[in-house]
Amino acid sequence: MEVERYERYWMWAATAMLVLFTGAIVATALTGAAHPPSHTETVDPETLTIRGEFASPGVVTGPDGRVTVSMRAEFYVFQPTVVRVPAGRPVRFRITSADVIHGFQVVGTNLNLTVAPGYVSEATVRFDTPGEYLVVCNEYCGLAHHLMQGKIIVEPAR
Ligand code: CUA
Numbered sequence: 001m002e003v004e005r006y007e008r009y010w011m012w013a014a015t016a017m018l019v020l021f022t023g024a025i026v027a028t029a030l031t032g033a034a035h036p037p038s039h040t041e042t043v044d045p046e047t048l049t050i051r052g053e054f055a056s057p058g059v060v061t062g063p064d065g066r067v068t069v070s071m072r073a074e075f076y077v078f079q080p081t082v083v084r085v086p087a088g089r090p091v092r093f094r095i096t097s098a099d100v101i102h103g104f105q106v107v108g109t110n111l112n113l114t115v116a117p118g119y120v121s122e123a124t125v126r127f128d129t130p131g132e133y134l135v136v137c138n139e140y141c142g143l144a145h146h147l148m149q150g151k152i153i154v155e156p157a158r
Contacts, residue, residue: 045117071095073102078150103138127154
C-alpha cells in the first residue's frame, strides 16, 4: 500500500509528539517535579487552630509597611471573613485549609488560589481601586460550598 509523502511526514510528526509528551509525563512523575503551583510551603493542618500564624489569622502590617493577610479556609468560611487592606500597595495573601481543598477567588481580579490542607498558598497583589471585593470558594468542598464567601474591603490610600 502506497502512503502519500505528506501523509507519512505527518504520521511521523504525530508519533514524535506522542513520545515527547508521554516522556514529559513520565519524567515529571519520576523526578517528583510536580508541586502546588503557587508556593511550596507546608504546614500541619492538625495544629492550625492551636498555634502559629494561622491560629490567629488576620491582617498584619510589618515595620517596613508590608501588608500580609493570613487566612484559614474551612467548612464553610474564610477566617477572617472580612479583611481590610490598603489600596495601591502590595498585599501578600497567605492561605491554608483546615480540612479539605477550598478555592480562594477574588471576584473581578486575577487573584485565584487553590487552598489545600497541608500547604500554604501565597500570592501578592495590589488593589488599585478601593471598594468591596467578593471572595468565593470555587472548589466544591461540601454541602454548603455555595455559601462559602468572604469580603475584602480595599480602603483608599492615606
Ligand atoms: Cu470551600 Cu467550596
